Amino acid sequence: MNKPVRQLDRVVIRFAGDSGDGMQLTGDRFTSDSAVAGHDLATLPNFPAEIRAPAGTLPGVSSFQLHFADHDVLTPGDAPDVLVAMNPAALKANLRDIPRGATIIVDTDEFSRRNLGKVGYAVSPLDDGSLESYHVHPLALTSLTVDSLASFELSRKDKERAKNMFALGLLSWLYTRPLESTEEFLRRKFATKPDILAANIAALHAGAHYGETTEDFAHTYAIAPATMREGTYRNITGNTALAYGLVVAARRAGLPLVLGSYPITPATDILHTLSGLKRFGVTTIQAEDEIAGVGMALGASFGGALGVTSTSGPGLALKAETIGLAVSLELPLVVVDVQRGGPSTGLPTKTEQADLLQAMFGRNGESPVAVIAPQSPVDCFDAAIEATRIATAYRTPVVLLSDGYLANGSEPWRLPEIADLPDLTVTFQTEPNAVDDLGAPVFHPYTRDPQTLARPWAVPGTAGLEHRIGGIEKADVTGVIAYDPDNHERMTHLRRDKVAGITASIPALEVDDPDGNARVLVLGWGSTYGPIHAAARSVRRHGMAVARAHLRHLNPFPSNLGEVLRSYERVIVPEMNLGQLALLLRAQFLVDVQSHTAVRGLPFTAGELADVVTAAIHALPEPAAEHAR
Amino acid sequence: MKLDNPGLGHSGFGHPGHTLGMPSTGTSRVPLLAPDAPAQTRKDFTSDQEVRWCPGCGDYAILATMQGFLPELGLRRENIVFISGIGCSSRFPYYLDTYGMHSIHGRAPSIATGLATSRPDLSVWVITGDGDALSIGGNHLIHALRRNINITILLFNNEIYGLTKGQYSPTSEQGKVTKSSPLGSVDTPFNPVSLALGAEATFVARTMDSDRAHLSGVLRAAAEHRGAALVEIYQNCPIFNDGAFDVLKDRAESQRRIFHLRAGEPISAGGQVVIRDTDNELRIVAEGEADPQRIVIHDPSAADPSTAFALSRLSESTLSHVPMGVFRSVSRPAYDDLVRGQVEMAVAQAGGPATDADLAALLGGHDTWTVGA
Known part of the structure; x- marks a missing residue:
């Protein structure tokens, strides 16, 4: 009764539902299963700042996008191939990102007149023909879940809550995934609640069985494992990788790690993670405010520890005076800023890169600090080690600029050998x-x-x-x-x-210019690495030459940066701000870089950047004979 | 004068299970001078820096008392650290030949918290003033006190901003005419002792710059206390608030105004005594008229801080009744001991300090997969 299997090379799935529907968990589990299946992947969680916005409304929609493939993946994907929408709000909030021809799975139980009304649908989009150009699978996910748990002594509400596992089971079947690792995860999560555990596992299997038996789905899909370097892998988010990087860096430096931190989105998971690592000698102090957090870190550094504070943009503003003190004291200090949309409270759960100038200059007096940025979730690990190296070797504050996309996004990580990591002995x-x-x-x-x-x-x-x-x-x-x-x-x-x-x-800036004949360079920093790299690939696939480089060190810059900038006729600098790196480059090198910016709280898409690069290439003057490179 | 050092035994405060094995005194994990080392003197604690306070500043007397007192602790000099904020008093660390940090305005308690938590072998002192501790740094002060970090905070209270040249401070009396309050300050002042008691402080005392013996005694008790100790020191600013405490320095006046707090004794001055009246309020009455049953016997180790708080409210801006000495000294596990205890327990339960293999296991997590080979 197995259905035919179709082979795909890549899939982008977006799970969307109410904040309380467990979409982040569902996405996380599907991601882990994809990783274990050997796919390369990248993820983009997107959730509101409100913990539980009113149910069924547009502000309450939470989503999780996953891109997995049989090849090297650089971004969470520009457009989903599959949208799982748990209610009308989730459909409405996400539909504009879904290309025609994509698959949409909806929970019809939630498409009540009341729920449709909450988001302004007079007629159900399932009935009015507006979704004709999509492959829509209208499934009664909630009642299917409840029915599958008929034999359980649980409230209807508890049964309904397992619908995300039903959906996960269905998708796992659709993409030929084993369920074992999710079962194992559920056993850990619900170890003390055996009835809830059993219901979730039952719903997971029911979802998979439903896929097999329903006529809604004619075939399943398989994606071959990606070709990846030999080694042991796990999937990891940027915040976890960053926390682990700090622990490893402290060990390689032979210093105790002391974190002073005040909870702030999207940096808080660093505090959470490190608080759980006391077994590794890590001390965490949840401070009374942002200023105290950095003060405690600096006090610990004075005493010979690796003092670290973690925050986001508003917190960095509050820490400015203490960072200035650290500049004057010339003591090591690592300041992690997981950037989010600003100014002020801004967009707490959305990403942005607009703290670069604050990190560079946001203090009184001439108070230089080192500034570095990771380029991917996994790279947060290495960036933490590099920040520690600079802080301890140069007795200086280092600002590490992560961002909300890196913090919550995840990708496979090839586990390093601890002994192979840099020796940071102090x-x-x-x-x-x-x-x-x-x-x-x-x-x-x-x-x-x-x-x-x-x-x-x-x-x-x-x-x-x-x-x-x-x-x-x-x-x-x-x-x-x-x-x-x-x-x-x-x-x-x-x-x-x-x-x-x-x-x-620090190493010279490496330029990726495969044929050495590009006239346009795309220069990025931080989390734009994935979209820029993917855009460059796309442009090259279309037969055009483009060079690409990415800055880890924002202050100081690599020594060859000026030379690199002057080697290209056109330098494009994409940033999720209004041109902060571009400002620095123009000021320092008198090179008129082309700034391309967006501040929508979301990463760039590869397609958008490919268009920008293509337009720049087309706008170049015909090369003069003597100028041909 | 006599200053008891109560509250170091079990006062019924805190959980006995937590206090087991906890260090008992403020300096009990700080290395002592070697037995054969020459005895320290005041000179050992005097740095080579020229002292730059205004002539007549009360800070001179406090510094001299501190330099004279420190040898008494018998600690290795290199294990003593003074951390200050900003203000006249915050220059203090420069003049002591120990480790020191002159930090930024109001933040010294947070820096001291990071240091004390990561270094149990240090005796950590915070030097601050009424503006530094109670205005810009109020938040850090109250949180250091309620956490009960093992640090000693000396709050030099001159009831004025000195370094910025004479504005009213959070302890200036209402109506004070200064450059920033030409018609008189309308701010209600803080009572630092009341504030500290309200912030769950385990040790709160008041003393005065010019009374070397009393100051030394309070410093001794504060250094002995494990946990956060807050010592308010009345300090004269001869330039911008001269004579603010003169009535407490005049022999006759002080005898009727200063109510010395001595554990186990009535609280009295100049023939007056503190009683608990029939309405349960504390009152000051002539000793001859006091019902002996109602005379308050000072107990700084009382678990309930209500009486200490009521005593702190006897002070008025006219300084007519000023309790001096240790208001409260109770035992509660120190934050830094608890933090280190959790780390030590986690390490012990895991079978000892982490190895590279343990770290590798952490990095791997629960869901790993292998490619190739």
Whole structure:
């Protein structure tokens, strides 16, 4: 009774429903199953800031998009092939993203007159012919679920709540997925609620059986595993990867990890994750406010720990003064900013890249800090290690700019060998480093390493190195209070040169220009990596040449950046802000980059960027003979 | 004078299960001087920096008392840290030859929290003023107190902003004429002791810059206390609020105004005594008229802070009745001990410090799959 199987190379599915329908969980599970099936994948959770917006309304719609394929996946997909809509609101909120010809599965039980009315449908779109150009599967998911659980001693409400597992079972059948790992997950999740566990497993199987028996679906689909590098993999979100990166970095540095943090979307999962890692010696302090969070981190750094604070844009604004103190104290400090839409409260659950200039300049005085950004959820792990490396080696605050898309998005991660990760061993000062007028040994806290310009890290408890530091300008070398004009000039330059000098320890910017004949370069930073890379592939598939590069280090830039920018006739800089990197590039290199921006709370689509690149290529003048590259 | 050091045994506060194995005094995990080391003197705690307060500033007396007191603790000098915020008093750390940080306005308690939590081997002191602690840093102060971090907070209260040249502060009396309140301040002042008690502080005391013996005694009790200790120090600003506490420094006046708080003793001054009246309120009456049954016997270790709070309300801006000494000293597990305890327990339950293999298992999680080979 097995139905015929059709082979596909890629699928984009979006699960959409009410905030309370369990769509994030359903998406997460389907993602894990896809990962275990060997597909490459990328995900895009999208949910409202309200915990439970009024049921059945447009503001309450939560969705989870998953792109999985038999090849290297770079984005969560521009447009879903399949939409699962658990109610009319979910259909209405998502329909404009669904291309004609796509498959739509709806729960008809929720298409009541009342629910239709809540979102302004006078007539059900299932009946008025407006969905004719889609493959619509109207299924009574809720009643099918409840019927399948007839033998369970549960309330109707509890039975209805399992409808997301019914839907997951159906989709798992449709895409030829085993159910075991979801069963195992449910057993962990509902370990203490055996009746709920049994109902969820029953609903999961009922969904799969329904697919097999109903005539609604004529065939199933299979996607071959992607060709991936040899190794052991797991699926991971950016926030989890970032938290793990901090733990590993602290271990590689030989330092205890201390996180001071105040809950804020979308960074809070970092606090949650690290709070659960006490077994790894991690200390977390949930602070009374954002300022205290960074103060605690800085206090811990003063004591010789790796002090970290995690936040989002509004929190970074509050931490500014303390970060300035860390600039003056020249102590290591890692500040994680998981960016969200701004200004002010803005779009707490949506993504944006508009804190770059705040990270660069959002403090009083000349107060340079290092700024880096991860490019994908998995890369959050490596970025955390790099932030720790710079912070400890240069005794400087480092702002790590993740964003909401990276934080909640996930992708397969090839697990690293711990021993292969960078050695970040820190050496504390243990001996005096100078002599006073009488020849007695003394400690001068603002002497500098000739290579890095870092000052010694001498922690309390070290005899003979007692010293005082503070936010008042300090005399070069001795660190005592100094208001002398020449000294301030010197110290200001030293602090700038120290951060600028980090360039010597970072790799040159690599340009992906396969044939070396591109005239247009797309330069990005942070989470735009996936869409830019996918756009470049698409443009190349159409026979055009385009170069691509991505910045991890925003301050300082890689040493060859100016040269790279000047090597192309046109440089396009896509950003989810109004052109902040573009501003920096123009200011520093006098190159008139083309800024392409969007602030819709969502990542770029590859298609949109491919169009921008294609238009730029077409707009190029005919190459003069002597200019041909 | 006599200052008891109560509240270090079991006061019935907190959960006995939590206090088991917890360090008992403020400095009990701080390394002591080697037995054969030369005794410390005031000079060991005097840095090479020129002291730059205004002539006549009360901070000089506090600094001198502190430098004289620290050798008494017998701690290794390198394990003592002073952290301050911003304001005149916050220059204090520069003048002590220990580790120190002069931080930013109001934030010293948060920095001290991070340090004390990650370093049990340090004696951590916070130096702050009425503007620093009660205005811009009010939030950090109350949370440090309710968490009961093992730090000692010295709040220099001169009832004025000195460093910004004379604006009214959160402790200035209503009606105070300053550059920013030419018609008199309309702000209701904080009573720092009341505030600290309301913030669940486990140790609250008041003392005065010029009374070296009393100040030393309070510092001793505060250093001994495990958990957050808040010490309000009345301090004279000779430039912008000179003489604010003069009536408490005049021998005759002080004898009738200062009500010394001594554990187990009545609270009295100049022939007056504190009683609990028939309406359950605290009142000050002539000793001869007091019903002996109603005389309040000071008990800083009382679990209920109500009496300590009522005592703190006896103070008035006229300084006619000023309780001095330790209002409250009770034992409650310190936040940093509890935080470290959770980490230590998690490590112990897992069989010891994590190895690279443990870390690799963490990274792998529950759902892994293998490609190739």
